[in-house]
Amino acid sequence: MHLKGKFFSLLFLCLLAFPFVPREKVSVKTLPNGLRVVILPRSELDLVSLQLWLKVGSVRDGDKPGLMHLLEHMLFDGSKDYPPGAIDEAIEEMGGRISAETGQDFTYFSIEITPQFLPKAMEILSELIRYPLFDEKEMEKEKRIVLAEAKAANNPFQQCAWEISRLMFTQHPYRYPIPGWEETIAKITRDDLFSAWRSFYLPSLASIIAVGKIEEKDVLPLVERFFADWKNDPPPPPIKSEPPLNEVRSSSLNYQPVSLQTSENGVRSYIAFGFPAPSVEDRKGVIALDLLDQIIEDGKIFSSLKEKGLVSEIHSFFLTQKYPSVFIIYASTWGDVIEEVRKGILESLSQLKTNINEESLAKAKRSLLFSFSLNCETYADQAHILGFYESISDYSFACDYPKMVEEITLEETKQAWDKYIRPDAYCFVSLLPKK
């Protein structure tokens, strides 16, 4: 091994040796009702991040896309002891932050606060999850807000991503956008909200995560006090699975440019590829695609397309999910070169599969682990990563991540890429400006 190689591996090992989310410090307890409690004590800063993750998200919308998202919003719109807005206010007056998000596989609620207010934060979390009122008038107001939120987030990338999902999933609910559509949101009733809340907001589908200047003895009694009597019900039925994709599916859409999305080549068009991607169960597959995602983000693989002026931006997006999902490559380009870009991207991917070697894989691994370490920087980040993997699999995925990256071989990476990134099985979307 030459000197540069030695330097590489020393630095690589040094990063890998560091436990970003140290497994030995994480404790996990399960209450009799099935609620899991994951605690990671930290000592640097006088802060605590308290999160509650549910293993349900928009995949449980049924025939009313937008239901689970509206439900999450409605929890802030009045509960047993807190009128609309009062939960936010209670957290903010303690100098804390509260937020929530609905994904396809998960819904989470997050509070960042100083440890002295942990009891109050826990009480608020239980109030939020367990005692909503779903006031009819508030619901109508909230519907307008979720629609505005969806409208504001509707950029070209989002449009391409939802269209890719629609093409990729013919049966699985990943097909539908998380916020739903105006028509489906309008149809949601108070009964729908209650029924979804009763069926899916269950302790056996939830995990509470606490990371920060706290000990197990500070957290567990509080969880028991506020959540031990949370009644469990049978889990919801499994989700219909999606048959494997064995063809190329394409579609073309138009968009209304809001800002001046132009360049010397004219008004921008956008394209997106969606390749079938592994579920969290296929751990090697997930790591291999995370590595591919990192290689694309590092920016060299499509440099010839950029140099030729065929694309201005090119990115990838891959989120590990509970069920087989999608790996998206997204580029901004121009209408008359779309076919050339499509071929160019497939060609670059094929070259990458052929040319990848031990050295370039090692580089990608280091880069991926560095990104991972940046994503684990704060207590809120650490709680988020533990909760995220808890909601789709098990928190230990977060602890094992560096080791899994270290251990994947060149052969395994190539195999996974061959399995998922195929030139004969993908979805393709082009988004052209409205004339």
Next chain:
Amino acid sequence: MKKILFFTLFLSIALSSPIKSTLQNGLTVIVSRREVNQLVNITAIIKGGSSVEKTPGAGSLLLRLLPLGTKNHIKDEIEKIMEENLIDLQTEINENYWSISLTCPTSSLREAVKLLGEIIFQPLFDQFDFEREKGKAISEIEEISSRPFISAYARLRESLYGTNHPYARLVNGNKESLQSLSLDELRSLHLAYFQPQNVFLAITGDIEPEQTIDCVKDLLGSFPKGEAIRFTYPYFYPLVRSEADVMERPSPFAYLLVGIPLPGINNNDYPVFEIINTLLGKGTSSRLAKALRWRMGISYDFGSLYPPLLGKSHLLVWAAVDPQRVEEAKEAVLNEITSLDDIEQKELEKAKNKLIGDYILSQAQLKNFSFSLAWSEAMGLGYDYVDKFPRFVKDIKIWDVKRVVRRYLKGNFSLLLLIPSS
């Protein structure tokens, strides 16, 4: 409802007190240790920013060119150094400073400091890179300045400051100004401001403070001191009357913007301005949130902003609303602004806790913590302002709020309405 809590948020931001050292060439370095996943952040604040440039956009373009080649390394070599040492580089320009921030594993600290020194003091300024970056900057600025909110805010700032004031324009310049720029102008701008006595460095993370200062002395101590710099800020014409303007753009919503002139961060009332901003438009329990979101349910995207500027700043209040409900929104927003002196102790205490809590939480990220240390020092507030600020906020009295509201918020303002073009 629960009883209101009166308490003191008392938090230590750093593990150990930050240490400041000034090198012989005038470069200031502040270091603070915090154990975070073997990570370190190095942030350099160079005082100046877009308000000292002659041609709008010069400062921004200069910043783009810095990492593209130095006397010792061409662009590819710099990329290789960053890749091998896992250095994540981010840059920013605002009206008062340039900022260059590097995050990397602690083991790469030395390489990162060395690279930062070269980027700041020895850029190559290649003509080809200049032309290419200029092209990119022009296409970006066209896109950015056509976004509804950005274009509305730019118009509002012109009305607040007068067209010639540097705070009136976008920090990235405009198409015409960028086209007229020459590489020589960038070189002279660099020569005037990118010199050790005008550079404020903060290094935080998993480091040994003394060794880190020695490392900076060793690697950056020999760059020549340069000429002394005198900062002057252009005269600010006060708003002589309230102004209202309407513009049309393709947009999914109507935007209502209200701008009110306020002094900048060097005014003794700076923490009070921050409290007013918090009371009015920060978070989901602010006065605007209570009115627009909770009571009326007409806006999801709203808020207020107080840019922490030297000289003259302003308070911006905005709301994105359905075009049909603009009048209601306008009445509510103006009412919330002018009635802010009708405030009780309870509400003030809540806002103080919110502001302090937000501030402390934002310092949890190394890059934000480094930035705060370097920025406070560079802006003349002193690096220990990071610790002082929460105390100043805690000491704000209800009378301070009433006084500031009556003095500034009941006078002239500038109102802009952006309506979606058909």
